[in-house]
Amino acid sequence: MALxxxxxxxxxxxxxxxxAAKIYPAISSxxxxxxxxxxxxxYSINPEMLKQALATILPRFPTFAVRMHKGLFWYYxxxxxxxxxxxxxxxxxxxxxxxxxxxxxxxxxxxxxxRIAVEVFHALTDGVGALTFLKALTxxxxxxxxxxxxxxATVPQLGMLPSAEETEDSFKKYYNSRIRSKWKEDKAYQxxxxxxPGGHVHIVHGIVSINDFSRxxxxxxxxxxxxxxxxxxxxxxxLQLRKREHPQPVKVSIPVNLRNIFPSKxxxxxxxxxxVGMRFSDQEYSFEQVLDTVVSIMKQExxxxxxxxxxxxxxxxxxxxxxxxxxLYIKNIVLRTAFxxxxxxxxxxxxxxxxxxxxxxxxxxxxxxxxxxxxxxxLNMMNCTLCSYGNEMMITFTKSMHETDIERFxxxxxxxxxxxxxxxxx
Amino acid sequence: xxxCMHCKxxxxxxxHKCPLCNMELHANPSGKSSSGEGDSSAPGKYxxxxxxxxxxxxxxxxxxxxxxxxxxxxxxxxxxxxxxxDLWSLVxxxxxxxxxxxxxxxxxxxxxxxxxxxxxxxxxxxxxxxVELSTQSKGWGLTxxxxxxxxxxxxxxxxxxxxxxxxxxxxTVYQTIMVILGFxxxxxxxxxxxxxxxxxxxxxxxxxxxxxxxxxxxxxxxxDELKKRFHI
Numbered sequence: 100m101a102l103x104x105x106x107x108x109x110x111x112x113x114x115x116x117x118x119a120a121k122i123y124p125a126i127s128s129x130x131x132x133x134x135x136x137x138x139x140x141x142y143s144i145n146p147e148m149l150k151q152a153l154a155t156i157l158p159r160f161p162t163f164a165v166r167m168h169k170g171l172f173w174y175y176x177x178x179x180x181x182x183x184x185x186x187x188x189x190x191x192x193x194x195x196x197x198x199x200x201x202x203x204x205x206x207x208x209x210x211x212x213x214r215i216a217v218e219v220f221h222a223l224t225d226g227v228g229a230l231t232f233l234k235a236l237t238x239x240x241x242x243x244x245x246x247x248x249x250x251x252a253t254v255p256q257l258g259m260l261p262s263a264e265e266t267e268d269s270f271k272k273y274y275n276s277r278i279r280s281k282w283k284e285d286k287a288y289q290x291x292x293x294x295x296p297g298g299h300v301h302i303v304h305g306i307v308s309i310n311d312f313s314r315x316x317x318x319x320x321x322x323x324x325x326x327x328x329x330x331x332x333x334x335x336x337x338l339q340l341r342k343r344e345h346p347q348p349v350k351v352s353i354p355v356n357l358r359n360i361f362p363s364k365x366x367x368x369x370x371x372x373x374x375v376g377m378r379f380s381d382q383e384y385s386f387e388q389v390l391d392t393v394v395s396i397m398k399q400e401x402x403x404x405x406x407x408x409x410x411x412x413x414x415x416x417x418x419x420x421x422x423x424x425x426x427l428y429i430k431n432i433v434l435r436t437a438f439x440x441x442x443x444x445x446x447x448x449x450x451x452x453x454x455x456x457x458x459x460x461x462x463x464x465x466x467x468x469x470x471x472x473x474x475x476x477x478l479n480m481m482n483c484t485l486c487s488y489g490n491e492m493m494i495t496f497t498k499s500m501h502e503t504d505i506e507r508f509x510x511x512x513x514x515x516x517x518x519x520x521x522x523x524x525x
Numbered sequence: 526x527x528x529c530m531h532c533k534x535x536x537x538x539x540x541h542k543c544p545l546c547n548m549e550l551h552a553n554p555s556g557k558s559s560s561g562e563g564d565s566s567a568p569g570k571y572x573x574x575x576x577x578x579x580x581x582x583x584x585x586x587x588x589x590x591x592x593x594x595x596x597x598x599x600x601x602x603x604x605x606x607x608x609x610x611d612l613w614s615l616v617x618x619x620x621x622x623x624x625x626x627x628x629x630x631x632x633x634x635x636x637x638x639x640x641x642x643x644x645x646x647x648x649x650x651x652x653x654x655x656v657e658l659s660t661q662s663k664g665w666g667l668t669x670x671x672x673x674x675x676x677x678x679x680x681x682x683x684x685x686x687x688x689x690x691x692x693x694x695x696x697t698v699y700q701t702i703m704v705i706l707g708f709x710x711x712x713x714x715x716x717x718x719x720x721x722x723x724x725x726x727x728x729x730x731x732x733x734x735x736x737x738x739x740x741x742x743x744x745x746x747x748x749d750e751l752k753k754r755f756h757i
Binding site: 115 | 532535546573756
């Protein structure tokens with residue numbers, strides 16, 4: 100049976116890249132900006148079935164079923180008539196997605212033992228979009244495997260036509276050209292360490308009980324994300340900056356899912372970020388001090404007005420007529436230079452929380468856990484991701500450095516607080 | 526599952542040493558599962574890193590580059606040392622560069638034919654103009670060669686467009702670029718770079734015919750494609 104027919108797609112459909120996506124093609128020649136969401140099932144994966152599931156769901160996700168082309172002024176996405184492929188997972192996770200290997204697609208579906216992983220080039224979507232795609236894929240895979248599943252609001256309905264809301268660029272909807280941004284970011288402290296050779300990456304997962312963790316966070320009136328951010332900052336301070344005056348703050352960049360603040364159902368990028376951090380002088384700091392600072396900065400940063408200001412600044416930059424009329428080739432050079440000068444140097448470590456993953460109970464029976472990973476950082480030495488499912492939370496460090504003292508301190512601190520931790524690595 | 530006494534954590538990866546502190550691991554005190562090593566069902570495991578080949582060392586390519594540099598620079602050096610009003614070394618180095626563009630570039634870079642046609646037409650025109658400048662025989666390149674090269678290239682791309690229907694989108698862009706190039710030769714006349722006018726006019730006229738043809742036969746698709754490619 101032919102799974103894929105090249106005629107099923109109407110090739111005239113095309114999309115501009117959304118506001119957040121526009122930076123990624125310019126800066127990702129080195130292979131960055133790939134992240135992945137994965138699901139660990141209770142059984143080994145059947146590749147044929149997975150391929151069939153992918154071919155079935157792809158038309159439901161028109162913004163995923165694309166290839167990228169260069170225009171004279173901007174990149175654009177165009178419907179891809181080629182068959183989507185699946186791969187046996189290869190190391191390292193989140194390695195560059197090369198369109199000539201994936202039939203032009205900007206995502207890669209791979210399997211390994213019991214795991215299905217969806218790795219996505221960030222220009223396509225953010226964590227929420229990728230997770231929605233993974234859930235639909237897994238649902239379809241399990242359904243094809245012969246399990247009786249009932250769907251609910253936590254997975255997208257396959258039969259339904261994709262709505263315009265899911266493919267919109269929500270940044271455009273919520274920006275306001277009259278808002279002026281007066282924000283200036285300082286460069287952040289960068290972790291000292293020995294860089295791993297190119298392409299290599301260390302991954303450390305720590306699995307904790309989500310109830311225990313949220314209990315210790317709530318004791319201090321912090322959210323889980325704030326608590327982890329503060330602990331990352333405190334670990335770096337304790338190991339590298341104690342009793343030392345350093346002019347640069349230790350900052351953690353936390354992506355903020357804007358769908359929670361501005362109504363949107365888009366499956367493309369719709370997130371902003373909050374850079375929270377603090378500058379250390381040569382006196383002694385306690386973890387509680389760091390945490391209180393993080394909590395108060397976070398409170399300001401996720402104010403709708405503050406986020407709107409960030410969105411507006413970005414959309415205005417994109418809509419600037421001079422910027423638009425510059426040929427793509429030169430735009431790429433400008434964006435790359437700007438990114439190298441600012442980009443990752445504005446924070447020490449990225450910390451992304453995918454939140455609690457929910458699936459229909461009938462599907463949950465077959466799922467061991469969900470995982471979330473960011474690719475190898477370029478300038479930074481590490482990044483951190485959180486993902487919760489059931490009663491477990493997975494804290495993941497993706498590192499491009501040899502030394503393990505930061506995670507040792509981090510998890511050691513949690514052990515002191517009475518948490519039970521299981522470590523897994525690559 | 527194993528246990529690190531030092532870090533007080535459980536380790537669920539097939540290893541003898543603690544991934545955090547590198548100390549020896551022990552069997553889990555709670556003793557639930559001890560198979561540990563070789564336990565392929567342990568979740569979160571990753572495929573191991575293949576030894577990557579960094580790049581392929583192409584000796585022939587490097588040899589050719591070296592030979593080109595030697596010939597080119599030697600001729601420039603001799604030309605300067607024995608200068609008598611003639612810049613013949615430009616022709617020598619120009620030929621070498623032209624050979625690289627027309628022969629080696631398509632061999633090593635994977636692009637589509639339309640791309641090479643346009644690159645070749647432009648580099649060939651530039652080369653001939655340079656030969657004119659550095660020798661005594663003036664006026665033939667821009668007057669005759671360039672306009673006819675443009676016409677030939679436009680015709681070739683039209684031909685490919687008709688044959689390779691599946692890939693027509695790519696070629697519409699090259700066709701558009703060629704058409705725009707085709708309108709350039711009359712500018713040479715305007716700037717008094719050439720004195721014989723008819724080949725330049727012919728080139729522009731052929732471009733006009735091509736555009737008209739595209740409009741008559743495929744204007745809807747062609748228009749859509751241009752909208753995508755040129756959106757600002």
